[in-house]
Amino acid sequence: MKFTSLLALSICLPVVADTQHWDFSENTNGNNVNWISPNAVDPNADQFEYQYEITYVGVDVVFLGQVIGPEDVTDQIDPEILFGADIVDSPPPIVMMDEPLEADADEDGEIDIAVNTFIQINGKGFGQFDVTEVFLGDVWVDMGWPLGWQNVDIDRIYMNGYMDITPIIIVCPEDTDGDGFVNVTDILAAIGNWGGSGAGDVDGSGIVDVSDLLAIVGAWGPC
Numbered sequence: 001m002k003f004t005s006l007l008a009l010s011i012c013l014p015v016v017a018d019t020q021h022w023d024f025s026e027n028t029n030g031n032n033v034n035w036i037s038p039n040a041v042d043p044n045a046d047q048f049e050y051q052y053e054i055t056y057v058g059v060d061v062v063f064l065g066q067v068i069g070p071e072d073v074t075d076q077i078d079p080e081i082l083f084g085a086d087i088v089d090s091p092p093p094i095v096m097m098d099e100p101l102e103a104d105a106d107e108d109g110e111i112d113i114a115v116n117t118f119i120q121i122n123g124k125g126f127g128q129f130d131v132t133e134v135f136l137g138d139v140w141v142d143m144g145w146p147l148g149w150q151n152v153d154i155d156r157i158y159m160n161g162y163m164d165i166t167p168i169i170i171v172c173p174e175d176t177d178g179d180g181f182v183n184v185t186d187i188l189a190a191i192g193n194w195g196g197s198g199a200g201d202v203d204g205s206g207i208v209d210v211s212d213l214l215a216i217v218g219a220w221g222p223c
């Protein structure tokens with residue numbers, strides 16, 4: 001009996017598929033970047049655990065027709081923007097990041113580079129990294145004697161990073177409290193959230209309604 005309960009419990013735990021790790025390394029001199037991962041995760045998973053990080057941002061500058069760089073400006077960017085992690089419900093697309101990256105490389109109080117950065121898992125389960133609205137300004141750089149400080153144009157931005165995606169499949173969604181059984185407790189959870197969302201929304205439609213109740217009744221018993 002104990003063994004049976006244990007078994008029921010263990011098969012109700014979420015099944016975690018392999019984590020996909022995708023690196024990207026892109027650059028732009030004003031053009032848009034549209035990177036897509038070489039493979040996809042199962043878009044039909046129940047949830048996705050993700051983590052992304054932009055690990056490096058560099059810039060090239062041009063002085064007297066010569067390209068100099070890249071200069072590492074990663075530490076000029078808000079670290080909270082460069083990293084993110086969460087567990088989110090299906091279905092994709094799942095947007096991890098959609099905001100401007102800005103850097104004041106020479107710390108003179110004026111933004112020198114800005115790009116809109118968009119990271120998501122698209123509807124087919126592919127990772128996507130898009131850079132749009134590229135602004136390349138100018139920076140003050142100390143060119144050494146005898147040139148001294150010069151105002152130079154930024155020519156190119158480099159961005160390296162990665163995203164990790166783990167699809168999670170919940171084997172027994174009707175078991176709202178994860179106790180290994182679909183029973184009256186789960187019915188009560190659904191009634192408690194009736195018309196709302198969260199526990200009891202076993203089909204993931206975003207609302208707890210009669211179809212969830214029917215699913216719970218249909219899965220009655222051990223998972």
Ligand SMILES: [Ca+2]
Pocket residue numbers: 104105106107108109110111112138139
């Ligand atoms: Ca500046």
Ligand SMILES: [Ca+2]
Pocket residue numbers: 174175176177178179180181182183185186
């Ligand atoms: Ca239960």
Ligand SMILES: [Ca+2]
Pocket residue numbers: 200201202203204205206207208209211212
């Ligand atoms: Ca529902």
